[in-house]
Amino acid sequence: MKYTTEFWMEASDSFVDRLMLQLPFDVESDEFLQNPYRFYEQVRRTSGPLHVTGAGQVVVLGYAEATSVLRDPRFGHGAQAAMERTNYGVPAPAFVLTDPPGHTCQRERVRRAFSAREIQSLHQKINNLAADLTESAARSGTADIVADIARPLSAQVVADLIGVPEDLRDNFVQAAELMVRGLDPPRLIAPDTRRRIARARIGLAKDIAVTLRRPPGTGLLHTLSEGSDGPAARAEIIATCAQLVAAGYETTVGLIGNGMHALLQHPDQMAALTATGPSEQAVAAAVEEMLRFDPPFQMAPRSALVDADIAGTPVPRGTIVSVLLGAANRDPHIFFEPHRLRLDRQPRHLAFGLGSHYCLGAALARLQTTAVLTHLLPRRPRPAGQLVSYRPTRIARSIRSLHVRLDAPRSATRPKHHTEHRAEASRQR
Numbered sequence: 547m548k549y550t551t552e553f554w555m556e557a558s559d560s561f562v563d564r565l566m567l568q569l570p571f572d573v574e575s576d577e578f579l580q581n582p583y584r585f586y587e588q589v590r591r592t593s594g595p596l597h598v599t600g601a602g603q604v605v606v607l608g609y610a611e612a613t614s615v616l617r618d619p620r621f622g623h624g625a626q627a628a629m630e631r632t633n634y635g636v637p638a639p640a641f642v643l644t645d646p647p648g649h650t651c652q653r654e655r656v657r658r659a660f661s662a663r664e665i666q667s668l669h670q671k672i673n674n675l676a677a678d679l680t681e682s683a684a685r686s687g688t689a690d691i692v693a694d695i696a697r698p699l700s701a702q703v704v705a706d707l708i709g710v711p712e713d714l715r716d717n718f719v720q721a722a723e724l725m726v727r728g729l730d731p732p733r734l735i736a737p738d739t740r741r742r743i744a745r746a747r748i749g750l751a752k753d754i755a756v757t758l759r760r761p762p763g764t765g766l767l768h769t770l771s772e773g774s775d776g777p778a779a780r781a782e783i784i785a786t787c788a789q790l791v792a793a794g795y796e797t798t799v800g801l802i803g804n805g806m807h808a809l810l811q812h813p814d815q816m817a818a819l820t821a822t823g824p825s826e827q828a829v830a831a832a833v834e835e836m837l838r839f840d841p842p843f844q845m846a847p848r849s850a851l852v853d854a855d856i857a858g859t860p861v862p863r864g865t866i867v868s869v870l871l872g873a874a875n876r877d878p879h880i881f882f883e884p885h886r887l888r889l890d891r892q893p894r895h896l897a898f899g900l901g902s903h904y905c906l907g908a909a910l911a912r913l914q915t916t917a918v919l920t921h922l923l924p925r926r927p928r929p930a931g932q933l934v935s936y937r938p939t940r941i942a943r944s945i946r947s948l949h950v951r952l953d954a955p956r957s958a959t960r961p962k963h964h965t966e967h968r969a970e971a972s973r974q975r
């Protein structure tokens with residue numbers, strides 16, 4: 547079988563279309579993009595924590611039910627879905643879509659790159675980068691937090707983690723920005739955009755293959771290729787690294803953008819946070835509440851691998867189960883005033899999923915967001931008036947831009963960092 551653009555244009559239709567377009571919400575409407583939570587609440591009010599659609603799909607809105615599905619090995623992806631929904635032009639699935647035991651081995655190989663020690667070693671670099679980007683964004687007195695800070699920071703961190711060489715980084719950022727749209731139902735994406743997405747994915751995988759043929763560099767690409775040989779191992783490395791771009795880039799941008807937007811919408815919470823200094827502990831707590839309040843990844847899709855049940859509701863083998871992380875994070879049985887951002891709670895949210903697929907990049911995303919808040923909040927960000935809109939993606943959720951006024955830095959001008967040039971390019975796209 548040839549894993550070409552055309553193959554994926556056809557093959558990737560079925561699961562995601564069925565998954566999204568059978569949901570009991572008008573996912574095509576702009577209202578849903580702007581505020582999916584209102585839709586979740588309507589369904590919760592009429593159906594409770596579980597909703598079964600006319601087509602038999604189970605939609606999970608309750609926190610306890612979401613937790614039990616994510617931990618239950620009877621729910622997974624199935625071997626066929628894994629290949630159908632991965633489209634990096636190589637015969638290997640993204641491991642987020644695989645089930646144990648294959649998933650367990652692959653995850654273990656990658657997990658080494660995400661150990662607490664590895665992540666902590668990036669701390670200083672991320673902090674300096676966040677400081678540079680914030681300072682340069684603040685220079686004109688206004689900034690777009692998404693384009694000027696979140697995008698260049700997240701791109702640089704994921705590229706470093708993987709070990710993308712400098713000459714391929716611009717291709718990489720362009721592919722990463724397009725790829726997130728490919729998570730959506732193909733039916734909602736114009737054919738020419740779908741084609742661009744499929745090409746971007748395959749282009750990214752080719753760039754990774756080119757890098758693998760070069761002398762050993764740094765990062766995950768290097769670590770994974772040590773001691774592994776042959777086409778199957780190469781395909782697996784390519785799919786893994788391409789998946790990290792899909793999983794790690796836009797999500798972190800979403801957390802910084804959505805989270806800062808939520809803070810700006812709750813001035814009392816912003817004031818309470820800044821009144822603490824803000825302290826390291828208060829910033830860390832704020833990041834968790836941002837993750838609960840408006841998570842950048844709204845849904846974890848699963849299928850029943852055998853006849854199963856969720857809290858006593860029978861779920862026949864093959865049933866699609868949509869775990870709505872964004873809805874579970876606002877379950878009123880768990881969270882007091884769920885629709886309010888309250889920095890005084892310690893939310894046990896599901897923004898990073900749970901169980902065997904729990905996000906490998908959680909610590910990295912937290913580190914980046916904490917660094918941005920630490921440098922941004924002392925500049926007293928205030929809304930700069932522009933209307934806010936979200937990217938036209940449903941599984942991923944990220945604000946398109948977030949304009950703020952900032953206190954200007956006191957220091958004199960300094961030469962531009964290379965990430966600032968990329969920020970300008972990203973703004974123009």
Ligand code: HEM
Nearest residue numbers: 642793794797798801843846897898899903905906907911
């Ligand atoms: C705020 C930022 C992020 C959010 C909200 C997020 C969310 C998630 C969620 C919900 C899952 C589980 C999906 C499922 O169960 O179906 C997941 C898995 C994953 N995430 Fe993240 N993620 C973020 C950042 C990152 C970063 C920065 C990376 C790496 C660079 C990353 C890498 C991964 C990987 C590799 C998996 C698959 C784990 C597995 O299947 O075993 N994520 N993420």
